[in-house]
Structures are given as structure tokens and as C-alpha cells.
Amino acid sequence: MSYSPQVQVAIARVRDQVAALHSELERYGLVVWTAGNVSERVPGADLFVIKPSGVAYDELDSSAMIVCTLDGEVVPGTPGSERRPSSDTAAHAYVYRNMPEVGGVVHTHSTYATAWAARGEPIPCVVTAMADEFGGAIPVGPFAIIGDDSIGRGIVGTLTGHRSRAVLMRNHGPFTIGRDARDAVKAAVMLEDVARTVHISRQLGAPTPIEPVAIDALFTRYQNVYGQAGPTQS
Secondary structure, eight states: OOOOHHHHHHHHHHHHHHHHHHHHHHHTTOOOTTOOEEEEEOTTSSEEEEOBTTOOGGGOOGGGOEEEETTSOBOTTSTTTTSOBOTTHHHHHHHHHHOTTOOEEEEOOOHHHHHHHHHTOOBOOOSHHHHHHHSSOBOEEOOOOBTBTHHHHHHHHHHTTOSOSEEEETTTEEEEEESSHHHHHHHHHHHHHHHHHHHHHHHHSOOOOOOHHHHHHHHHHHHHTSSSSSSOOO
16 A cells, blocks of 8 residues: 655654654653553544554564554554554554544553542542643543443543543553654653552542632643643653
């Protein structure tokens, strides 16, 4: 399958970015062994890039990244197409097909967020950083078997109309979404941080909730005022 020069350039850029961002999952301690994945939509094409299944993180350079259609099918003849893509590919594809505003998806098994997922319990919004980043509690999605689009359906069903960019898939772990893959990785890092903080707080007693009106104000400020011109950065 051939693509325009502009799309080929976009594919190459996304492959580089997705490969580099997998190292951020390791850097922040969000994954072990070969678990977890990052994907990003290719601008100007109905494609996304994701890592191969079961490959060590130190082997995940740009040449290993796999280009897929929005149906989750590997594009033949592209670099990496001889490998099988991540076992979560169908879930990522379902998100991209049904949430056109999403440009990046991340899945980890980060310890504290996954512990909340194992309990099937939303993370309550009790710290300002959580209000800033997620606009409220982190919701829990349904239990779903890995391999088809069931997880994707759970992600979309849970996050559609919700301000949170993170969902705890029950008995599985967190998925985050973003404008692009970097934004989704940021959400995954922030999610693990607040999951740990709220867990520790509960060991000391019942955390004090933040009033909804204050959550709204914090979220609006952070999303629209904080940082320099352009998308918010922490």
C-alpha cells in the first residue's frame, strides 16, 4: 500500500515518537518486563502506530514500531509488519475509531493504579493535582478479556462524556488517552502519582474530599491558564 510523501513523513515521525515514549514508561516505573504499550494516531491518515507484542523495551526502536489501520490490521509492506502487534491493538483501534479527538493511547500495569483497578474502586478526587489533570475521580471500566475490542468498548463507554483521561479497567489496569501519545503518557504518569498518594492518604484515615465547585475551578485554570502558550505542560 502506498501513501503520499506527506503521510510517509508523518508515519516516520510517529514511529520515532512512539518508540521514544516507551522508554518513558520504564523511566517512571509504570511497566515491568514487556507489559504495557503506547500508540499514536498518524495525522492525515486512518492509521496508528503501536509496539510489537512481547518485545523487550530495549529493543523498541523506531524500526520495531508497527503501522496499523483503524481496524487494527497491520499494514503490509511497512517496516515492522512481519511482527505481531501488541495484544491490545484491537482496543486501541476501537478507541481511535470511536473517539476522533483522541490522538494517543497508553496502557500500563503501574502498581498503584492497577491495585485500585483490582479493587474495582474509582480513585476519589482528594488532591488538587488530580482535579487539575483529570477534572474529578478516576472512573472504573468493566472487566474485559484481552485480545478483541472488548477493552476498547469499555474504555470508550466509560470515558465518553467524562473529563478524565484515565480509566481503571477492572481487574486489569489503567488506560489513558490524550491529544497525542506524549499527552497520554503524561496522563499515565500523573495517574500513578495520584493513585499512590491517595492510597497512602487512606492509610492515615479518610481523605478529605474537594468540593465539586473547587474541582471545576482547578480543572478550568489548569487546562486553560497554567503553563506557557499552547497545550498545558506540568
